[in-house]
Amino acid sequence: MSFSSLVGSSSPSSHPLVPYGWDVDWEAEFAPHAEQGLLPGRVVRVDRGQCDVVTPAGTVRADTEFVVPRDPMKVVCTGDWVAVDPEGSDPRYVRTLLPRRTAFVRSTSSKRSEGQILAANVDHAVVAVSLAVELDLGRVERFLALAWESGAQPVVVLTKADLVPDPVTLAHLVQDVETTAPGVPVLTVSALHGDGLDVLVALVGSGTSVLLGQSGAGKSTLANALAGEDVMDVQAARDVDGKGRHTTTTRNLLPLPSGGVLIDTPGLRGVGLYDAESGVGQVFSEIEDLAARCRFHDCAHETEPGCAVRSAVDSGELPVRRLESYRKLMRENQWIVAKTDARLRSELRKDWKRKGAEGKAAMEAKRGRWA
Known part of the structure; x- marks a missing residue:
């Protein structure tokens, strides 16, 4: 033929x-x-x-x-x-x-700093976050950094919304995530009752979407709801911590009846960054904007004079948690990149030595005052 x-x-x-x-x-x-x-x-x-x-x-x-x-x-x-x-x-x-047009990549546990591709040619990265447990905003930021870096448009879906019956509480949770995810749609969904699914169906109705999240986040239930049939097995999450078993053990691509394609993935325990500096920058766009107004272009946002980022923290405009999360992800990303970049590795060593010397000098100065 x-x-x-x-x-x-x-x-x-x-x-x-x-x-x-x-x-x-x-x-x-x-x-x-x-x-x-x-x-x-x-x-x-x-x-x-x-x-x-x-x-x-x-x-x-x-x-x-x-x-x-x-x-x-x-x-x-x-x-x-x-x-x-x-x-x-x-x-x-x-x-x-x-x-490939896009690729969603995370780092592996390999000492060789290898990347693992979770899905290719993706238009939307749907991050499923369960409302059955306490929100981990740092993990949401991590997923979003990888999503932005992939070239896909991130979407955060707060699943199991039926477990938060108080509308005021639900509104506060949504607001927390929206603050964490600037420029990203945040949807609340109850796949069990069908609430909010119409908006998500419309959003993923064209192109390819990948469904990401931890075990127990309700990804398989969500995949079944979008597919209109039980295409994925579903297991109950533990009541103690809301975690579930790996219902999905392989990445599967499913055409959706309303249009579009969905890639369901196994629950992810570890989500390491892999050369995702621009993705981190997009997640923390408000910090990047503030940093552009710092007196020094290489400001570390610690004790430098004229630091717009620290001023925003002091005034309450920027939450301390956001700055700490930003620093953590940037350090992690630098470490991953440095494994394969000798020049950057050398620069990081010099920076660590400088900070170590500054810390030692500060301690000696304190001892001198106490003597």
Whole structure:
């Protein structure tokens, strides 16, 4: 069966992969591979060196052996667009990846400072946060930094809103998250009762969305509500801490009946930054704006004169928690980048030595006053 007969038309709008996000730009990217007789497809699931790929001929199982690079950032991932062997090939292989538009990446626990791609070609990063437990605003900021860095538009969804019956309390929680997430839509949803789902459905109704959050955040319940059927298993969260088991164990790509595509992910215990300086800057945009007004361009916002950031903290305009969170994420990101950047590593060592010397001098000065 030829490629053209599978497509049925030269128009991308009638392409069988349109429900999965196919468009004229992907058509152009794939053109050279079509000339080689390969089929386009989108990876819907990856599992131990093999992946499920939806193609114009249906979903096929393909081996990723031919695209196993030394760079872990180029491994096949859910959401990737690929070129696969045509029908009749045995075994069937993924031959190449099409260039990614966006990629959601976190750091691994590896000492080599490697990144792990959680989802590719994503338009919306939906961060699910459970209202069944106390809000961890620092974790929300961390998710948002990675989301902004990926190139996707973040969205925060406060799940299990039915567990907060007091509207005043709910409004305060939403306000706390909105302050934490400038420029990001914050929605409250009860998937159990369907409250707030219409707004979320409209938001993810075009493009590809990835669903992120900790175990117990209600991601699988939310995925089922958006899909209109039970496509994901759901388990109850523990009453003690609101945490759940890993209901979802692989990243799965699902076409939604209202349009758009959803990638559901396993619950994430650790969300390490990976070269996400610009993402951190967007999460803390108010601090970046204040820093531009500091007297010194390299102000550390500690004891320097003319520091606009410290002035905002002293006046109550900027919460101390926000500044501390900003510093923490920037330090973490610098540490990750420094593992692979010798120049930055050298600069950080000099900075640590300088601060150590300043601290030692301050202690000696205090001892002199006490003597």
